Amino acid sequence: xxxxxxxxxxxxxxxxxxxxxxxxxxxxxxxxxxxxxxxxxxxxxxxxxxxxxxxxxxxxxxxxxxxxxxxxxxxxxxxxxxxxxxxxxxxxxxxxxxxxxxxxxxxxxxxxxxxxxxxxxxxxxxxxxxxxxxxxxxxxxxxxxxxxxxxxxxxx
Amino acid sequence: xxxxxxxxxxxxxxxxxxxxxxxxxxxxxxxxxxxxxxxxxxxxxxxxxxxxxxxxxxxxxxxxxxxxxxxxxxxxxxxxxxxxxxxxxxxxxxxxxxxxxxxxxxxxxxxxxxxxxxxxxxxxxxxxxxxxxxxxxxxxxxxxxxxxxxxxxxxxxxxxxxxxxxxxxxxxxxxxxxxxxxxxxxxxxxxxxxxxxxxxxxxxxxxxxxxxxxxxxxxxxxxxxxxxxxxxxxxxxxxxxxxxxxxxxxxxxxxxxxx
Numbered sequence: 001x002x003x004x005x006x007x008x009x010x011x012x013x014x015x016x017x018x019x020x021x022x023x024x025x026x027x028x029x030x031x032x033x034x035x036x037x038x039x040x041x042x043x044x045x046x047x048x049x050x051x052x053x054x055x056x057x058x059x060x061x062x063x064x065x066x067x068x069x070x071x072x073x074x075x076x077x078x079x080x081x082x083x084x085x086x087x088x089x090x091x092x093x094x095x096x097x098x099x100x101x102x103x104x105x106x107x108x109x110x111x112x113x114x115x116x117x118x119x120x121x122x123x124x125x126x127x128x129x130x131x132x133x134x135x136x137x138x139x140x141x142x143x144x145x146x147x148x149x150x151x152x153x154x155x156x
Numbered sequence: 157x158x159x160x161x162x163x164x165x166x167x168x169x170x171x172x173x174x175x176x177x178x179x180x181x182x183x184x185x186x187x188x189x190x191x192x193x194x195x196x197x198x199x200x201x202x203x204x205x206x207x208x209x210x211x212x213x214x215x216x217x218x219x220x221x222x223x224x225x226x227x228x229x230x231x232x233x234x235x236x237x238x239x240x241x242x243x244x245x246x247x248x249x250x251x252x253x254x255x256x257x258x259x260x261x262x263x264x265x266x267x268x269x270x271x272x273x274x275x276x277x278x279x280x281x282x283x284x285x286x287x288x289x290x291x292x293x294x295x296x297x298x299x300x301x302x303x304x305x306x307x308x309x310x311x312x313x314x315x316x317x318x319x320x321x322x323x324x325x326x327x328x329x330x331x332x333x334x335x336x337x338x339x340x341x342x343x344x345x346x347x348x349x350x351x352x353x354x355x356x357x358x359x360x361x362x363x364x365x366x367x368x369x370x371x372x373x374x375x376x377x378x379x380x381x382x383x384x385x386x387x388x389x390x391x392x393x394x395x396x397x398x399x400x401x402x403x404x405x406x407x408x409x410x411x412x413x414x415x
Contacts, residue, residue: 013208017312020319029350
């Protein structure tokens with residue numbers, strides 16, 4: 001009888017431990033949100049991708065619909081190529097969808113924002129998004145601002 | 157001067173001798189592992205004494221560590237208006253570091269010392285010698301199930317620690333301090349990676365489990381068979397395994413998270 005309670009206790013312990021691992025995997029990490037390999041791939045070219053990283057979210061209308069898979073540099077055109085996966089249920093993105101790189105909040109991480117166009121054909125797996133807008137680099141904006149201020153001063 | 161040098165050399169040689177004996181002992185015990193598949197009930201009994209009995213300590217410690225982390229993290233993050241990142245902070249620090257390390261330290265104090273005392277006392281009362289007389293290999297019958305039990309229990313305890321810590325952090329952060337519920341989980345889910353963070357945390361806890369249990373059973377088996385010797389061995393277990401956990405943690409962190 002004692003043996004039985006002992007074994008039940010160990011069973012409960014192992015079950016609790018595995019449940020905790022499962023909870024960490026599903027609830028804490030990103031496994032529950034997106035299985036990763038599902039969905040279809042698209043790509044987009046940017047002059048500057050800023051702080052975009054592999055696994056950064058891809059959003060449309062603020063909802064995450066995919067993830068950045070891979071970022072590479074095109075040696076011919078000197079552009080950055082971002083490949084990203086869109087979840088399979090979102091298969092009605094128009095052909096003239098545009099992609100931009102935004103920042104979440106002032107200091108937040110960067111993400112790829114898609115904006116739908118008006119065409120009736122939909123993007124297929126492997127397509128490339130033509131209309132892109134690069135990441136905003138803070139130094140460039142400050143530089144431009146100072147430059148315009150300086151030229152204003154000359155005019156007076 | 158020469159005496160001092162001699163003493164230094166003696167200490168060094170003894171340390172290496174112990175390390176060598178410990179390694180040989182470890183491989184001898186490993187040889188006993190295949191037998192344990194047939195006699196798994198021996199391991200179950202050890203899982204009970206090592207795992208189930210450490211449960212209360214781990215549960216309480218994990219919950220409170222998570223709660224404190226949440227409270228402290230909130231005070232810092234709120235200055236930057238980034239209190240939504242609280243979930244990331246709590247989850248990453250628990251899964252990567254605190255879960256495996258603190259539960260290994262508690263495990264060393266709670267289960268490691270008990271293992272050493274048990275085996276040391278068996279040696280002091282000549283039970284191990286008695287077993288050898290009956291042609292029962294104490295390494296296989298006594299030590300191997302304890303080592304395997306410790307190795308199996310450690311990752312489960314660490315996972316429980318981390319999971320309860322996250323839940324404790326959630327209650328303090330969302331329930332008490334008013335962080336947004338959705339942001340807490342969603343930020344956590346975008347930042348915590350299954351392979352990079354959770355799997356590495358589990359690997360860490362397995363390594364710590366091997367280190368702590370190995371030190372504990374070896375100290376017990378190698379103890380001077382007197383009551384004083386057993387008490388010294390028990391102290392050494394806690395000290396050495398805690399130090400081993402902290403040093404190994406640095407090495408593993410440097411290997412895992414340097415990218």
